[in-house]
Amino acid sequence: MEEIHETAKAYYNNLTEDQKDGANKMFQSMDLNGDGSVSLSEYLEILGKKGYKSCNNPNFFMELDRNGDGNLDFEEFLSLYYLIKSERLLFCDGHGCGAFLKGLYFTCARCFQREMNSFDLCSSCFNGKKFRHNHATFLDNFALLRCMATGYRVRAF
Structure with missing residues (x-):
């Protein structure tokens, strides 16, 4: 913090x-x-x-x-x-986690890009696959920002 x-x-x-x-x-x-x-x-x-x-x-x-x-x-x-x-009050949407996302976190690229409604996860929930979601492409917030800045379409790693 x-x-x-x-x-x-x-x-x-x-x-x-x-x-x-x-x-x-x-x-x-x-x-x-x-x-x-x-x-x-x-x-x-x-x-x-x-x-x-x-x-x-x-x-x-x-x-x-x-x-x-x-x-x-x-x-x-x-x-x-x-x-x-700054609309930076983001919390983990993982399996009941609800942790405040202070630093690095993961976002569903498809939800962010197409629906402008984010689905965000803390590193622990993402790493442990402690979430249920319809899409599979997640990027950390820094990678997502870089993709947006360069105009590239978001792709899975």
């Missing part, structure tokens, strides 16, 4: 002032009691209302809470803001 924290901080530092204001407003909207941090109960309440079911759980909150104090300060909140705004 450290790489995501650093990425979020870099993105935030390069936002316009209006965009930074948007991040601040979202943080303030989650800080229901105005104490300058977002507690687990505030986090669960707001994300539940906003429909973010995949990350609306204590385990994900604990991953965001870098210092382990039970609250998200603004810098810790930036990771959540980045993940929401």
